[in-house]
Amino acid sequence: MIISRTPVRLPLGGGGTDLPSYYTKYESFFVSAAINKYIYVTANRMFEDDFLIKYSKTERVDKPDDVEHPIIKEALKMIKIGKNTEITSMAEVPSKSGMGSSGSFTVGLLNALHAFKNENPSKYKLAEEAFKIEVELMKEHLGKQDHYIASFGGINAFKINKNGRVTVIPLKLHNGILNELENNILLFHTGIRRKASDILLVQDQAIKTDDSKVLESMHRIKEIGLESFKALKKGDTHRFGELLHEHWLIKKNMTDKMSNEFINRWYDVGKKWALGGKLIGAGGGGFLMFYCEQNKDKLRRDMAREGLKEFFFKFDFTGSKILVNV
Numbered sequence: 001m002i003i004s005r006t007p008v009r010l011p012l013g014g015g016g017t018d019l020p021s022y023y024t025k026y027e028s029f030f031v032s033a034a035i036n037k038y039i040y041v042t043a044n045r046m047f048e049d050d051f052l053i054k055y056s057k058t059e060r061v062d063k064p065d066d067v068e069h070p071i072i073k074e075a076l077k078m079i080k081i082g083k084n085t086e087i088t089s090m091a092e093v094p095s096k097s098g099m100g101s102s103g104s105f106t107v108g109l110l111n112a113l114h115a116f117k118n119e120n121p122s123k124y125k126l127a128e129e130a131f132k133i134e135v136e137l138m139k140e141h142l143g144k145q146d147h148y149i150a151s152f153g154g155i156n157a158f159k160i161n162k163n164g165r166v167t168v169i170p171l172k173l174h175n176g177i178l179n180e181l182e183n184n185i186l187l188f189h190t191g192i193r194r195k196a197s198d199i200l201l202v203q204d205q206a207i208k209t210d211d212s213k214v215l216e217s218m219h220r221i222k223e224i225g226l227e228s229f230k231a232l233k234k235g236d237t238h239r240f241g242e243l244l245h246e247h248w249l250i251k252k253n254m255t256d257k258m259s260n261e262f263i264n265r266w267y268d269v270g271k272k273w274a275l276g277g278k279l280i281g282a283g284g285g286g287f288l289m290f291y292c293e294q295n296k297d298k299l300r301r302d303m304a305r306e307g308l309k310e311f312f313f314k315f316d317f318t319g320s321k322i323l324v325n326v
Contacts (some may be wrong), residue, residue, distance in 0.1 A: 002115045003324035004042045005110030007034035007316040008092075008099035009149040010185070010289070011280055012232070013243060014225015016251070018143030018160060020135065021207040022218055025048030028160035031171070031232070034151040034316040037092040039101060040323075041108040043116045044086040044087060051076070054088040070105050074133045079113035087112075096193035097279020103146025103183075104320075106130040111320045127151040141201045153319025157229045177235050178315065183294065184237065184291055188308040190263060193226060194286025202255045218255045220245060222317070230287045245276025255308075257284055266306055273299040287311060 002307060014030030033294050046052060052074055053059040061067055062083075064076035072087060089109070093099050107130045114121050121129075130147040134140045148158055148166055157169040173181075206214035224247050229241040248267070254261040259267075262280065270277055270290045275289035288308065300310060 001011050001324060002112045003326055004041045004108045004112040004115070004320060005323050006039045006041070006104045006111065006320040007153055007318075008037050008039065008101050008104050009033065009146060010099070010146065010187075012155070012240075013228030013247065014222050015145060015281075016143070016147040017159040017218060017222045017225065018158070019204055019207065020143070020164065021204050023058045023160040023205075024162050024166070026219070026222070027162055028143075029147060029157065029229075030158045031155070031229050032145050033155040034149050034319060035099075036316045037099070037311075037313060038316075039092070039108045039234065040090045041085075041105070042088045043081075043112045045084055046086045046087075047084070047096040049083050050132070051083060052086040052140070054086070054132075059315070061313065062125060069235045070137070070138050071102070073111065073135050075106070075109050075113060078133065079110060079117065081113055081116050085116075094193065096286070097189065098279060098286025100146030100281065103130060103134065103142070104150040105145055106133055107150040107320045112321060115322045115325055123151040124166070125319060139226050140319050141204045149319075151320050154317045155232075155315060157225075171232055173235070177232070177237065180237050180312055181232075184241070184272075184293055184296075186290045186292055186296065187280075187311040187313065188266075188288045188290075188303045189311055190266065190279075190285050190288060190308060192263075202257055206255075207311060214254055217250050220250055224250075237291075238293065240277030242294070243276065243279050244289070244291050245271070248276065248278035251278065259284070263288070264306060266303070267304060269302050270299055273302070277302065296311060297303075 008035045011272055012031040017028040017030055051061050064073055067073035081152045093101055106124050108125055110129050127147040129143050135142050159167040224243050228240055228243050273295040274290035274292040280287050280289045
C-alpha cells in the first residue's frame with residue numbers, strides 16, 4: 001500500500017503570470033507558499049483483476065480509458081501500473097476554493113503511482129507531469145504554480161522563462177518572520193465554489209488577443225510578485241500586506257468574473273482592520289485572505305458576523321511526500 005500526502009497552496013504575489021499564454025511571451029515571476037492542509041492519495045494492490053477507484057463516487061473499470069475521472073484516467077495512462085489496483089483520495093480542503101487542490105491531487109496521485117512502481121521521481125518531474133496532464137492533455141486553462149508549490153512545498157519564488165523552464169528560488173525566512181506571517185495572515189471561506197479554469201479562460205483569451213488593459217494589469221502583478229519577494233526577504237511584512245491590497249485592486253478590475261457585490265462587501269469590511277488582502281486563486285469565490293497586524297479579534301468578529309468561517313493553517317516545508325510504502 002502507498003499513501004501520498006500533498007499540500008495545497010497559498011499564493012503570495014504574482015499569481016496568474018504562470019499561465020502559458022503569458023510566460024511564453026513575457027516570462028513569469030510569482031511567490032507561493034505550501035500550507036499544512038493536504039490531499040491524501042492511496043494506491044493499493046487488490047485481489048480482483050480490475051481498477052477500483054474511490055473519490056466522491058466509486059468506479060470499477062477494466063482499463064484506464066474507461067475511467068470517468070479525467071485526472072485519474074490520464075495519470076493511469078501515463079504511469080502504467082497494471083490492474084489489481086485500488087485508488088482512493090481524501091482532502092482537507094473544499095474543492096474549487098482557490099487553494100490549488102486539483103493540482104495538488106494530480107501531483108499526489110502521480111507520486112503515489114510512481115511509488116507503486118518503486119520509482120522516486122524528482123520534484124521537478126512530478127510538477128511537470130502534473131502540468132502536462134491538466135494543461136496539455138485535459139486542456140484546462142491553468143498555470144504551473146499549483147503543481148510546483150505542491151511538489152516542492154515551502155515558501156518559494158518561481159521564475160518561468162519563455163520556454164516554460166521553471167527556476168525555484170527558496171525564501172529562507174527566519175522563524176520570527178514565519179511566525180509573523182502565520183499569525184497575521186487570516187483566511188476566511190466565502191462559501192462560494194467555482195472552477196479556476198473557467199475564470200482563467202477569460203484572462204487567457206485576453207492575453208492571447210493582446211488586450212492592453214489585461215496585459216498592463218498582468219505586468220504590474222508580476223512586478224508586485226517581485227516586490228513581495230524582496231519585501232519578505234528583507235522581513236518587511238508590513239510592505240507585503242500593503243502589496244496584497246494593491247494586487248487585489250488590480251486583479252478585480254481585470255474581469256467582471258473576478259469578484260461580485262458580496263465579495264466586494266466582505267473585502268471592504270475586512271479592510272477596515274487589515275493592511276491588505278485578496279481572494280486567493282483565480283477569483284470568483286473560495287477564500288478571502290487578509291494580512292492583519294492589529295485588531296485581529298475585530299476582523300474575526302466582523303467576518304463571523306458576515307457568515308464567513310475562518311480557516312487556520314501553518315506552512316508546510318516538505319511538499320508532496322510518501323507517508324506509507326508497504
